[in-house]
Amino acid sequence: MDRSFLDWPFFEERHRELAEGLEEWACANLPVAHGDVDAACRGLVRALGDGGWLRHSGGEALDIRSLCLIRETLARHDGLADFAFAMQGLGMGAVSLFGSPAQREWLERTRAGRAISAFALTEPGSGSDVARIAMTAQRDGGGWVLAGEKTYISNGGIADLYVIFARTGEAPGAKGLSAFLLPADTPGLEVVERIEVMAPHPLAHLRLRDVRLPGAALIGEAGAGFRVAMTVLDHFRPTVGAAALGFARRALDEALGRVTERQLFGAPMAGLQMVQGHLAEMALKVDAAALLVYRAAWAKDRGAARITREAAMAKLYATEAAQQVIDQAVQLFGGDGVRVGVAVESLYREIRALRIYEGASDVQKLVIARSVLEDRA
Incomplete structure (x- = not known):
């Protein structure tokens, strides 16, 4: 590589x-x-x-x-x-x-790897629109009582603790959310369904039935949950682009191996101009994605308060480009590209979810456009 x-x-x-x-x-x-x-x-x-x-x-x-x-x-x-x-x-x-x-x-x-964590934000009725979270957390003396459902929760069912977001009602919409730390053995937490997806990962639908948490379970301040969630995503969204970049690099490497070893029309596939054109496009997308991912990461590490725009660009481009690079790799492998057990087939299934979770591609476009328009105002 x-x-x-x-x-x-x-x-x-x-x-x-x-x-x-x-x-x-x-x-x-x-x-x-x-x-x-x-x-x-x-x-x-x-x-x-x-x-x-x-x-x-x-x-x-x-x-x-x-x-x-x-x-x-x-x-x-x-x-x-x-x-x-x-x-x-x-x-x-x-x-x-x-x-x-x-x-x-x-x-x-x-x-230390001795406890597994999970981030429980998505609900059946609120995915990209976090402000529509319906799970409630009501004050009960010095503690809280949580009720509602979460879905598509990564590590759901195997996690030892969850960071969970609920509506505490300080204000309408995004300003009335709070974050809580919820140990998995808390009474009232139920795993309703384990969700199977095309690239298997632990996912679950959770239900909370009058789950009681102490006041110390509140993360940060009451009503600050939306800011907590968006700050966390600001930090970790570039890393989704990095994962996509890793998939794309592997696909390019596999494709290079294939076309240099495979004979077609009496010569290595790599000698065909059309194949070289595919390789050029793949290499270009990999480098462009890497530049955007590591620019966003560098900016945050250098002390930028927010990298919302940079993170959205990195996540959007890297995941979309990786999908295209992997698709081209599958094409270069021909029939073997869709055979179970071949690396590019696995990559094809792995990459698709990255264009959805932690902010779907269309949502990232909105984030970027709003940032550009704000700069113009």
Whole structure:
């Protein structure tokens, strides 16, 4: 794989050392068997913790370039490994950024791979429109009582704790939401359904029936839940682009191997101009995605208060470009490209969800357009 991008000025020597160390670890430990997805995810979290990689997933300061490099590398080797790492960071993002000292004690366990975290935002009636969250959290003495449903929750059913968002009613819409830390063994939390998707990951539909939480479960301030959620997504959205970038790099690498080894019309496929045209387009998309992803990560690490526009551009372009790169790789593989067990077939299923979760592509376009219009005003 081309690693020349590590010499770009976005990175410091510590990032290059991180990428080199993780590459060595991934070659020795990945991919894992996916037959039992729950067991595979639990094993991956433990292995990532034992390897020391989860120490980057949360804490006092999140280094977004490190998160992106880790996700890109893991995704290139094993999409499920990327998922396992990503959810430890996203799941505890609110605690890393806004949690109390007592709540932050959970980070010792999640960073060590001894507890699995989840981020519970989506509901049956509110996906991209977070302000429509219907789950309620009502004050009860010094605590809270939560009721409602969440769906498409990653790590749902295997998580040890959830960061969950509910309506506390300080104001209408987005201004009346709050975030809570919910241990999975809390009475009243029910896993209604395990959701199966085309690239298997632990997903679940959850129901909360009069779940009682102490006042200390509130993350940050009451009514600040929307800001908490958007800040977390600002930090982690570029890493979704990084995962897509990892998938795209793997697809390009697989395609290069295919066309240099495969004979067509008496010569290697790589000698055909049409094939070379495909390879050029794929390489261009990979580099353009990398530039956008690491620009966003660099900007945040350099102290930018918000990178909403940069993160949206990185997430949108990288995921859409990866879909196109992988599709071209499947085409170059011909019939073998849709055969189960071939790497590009797996990548084809893995990439599709990234264009939806943590902000669908159409929503990212709205975010970017509004930012451009605000700059014009």
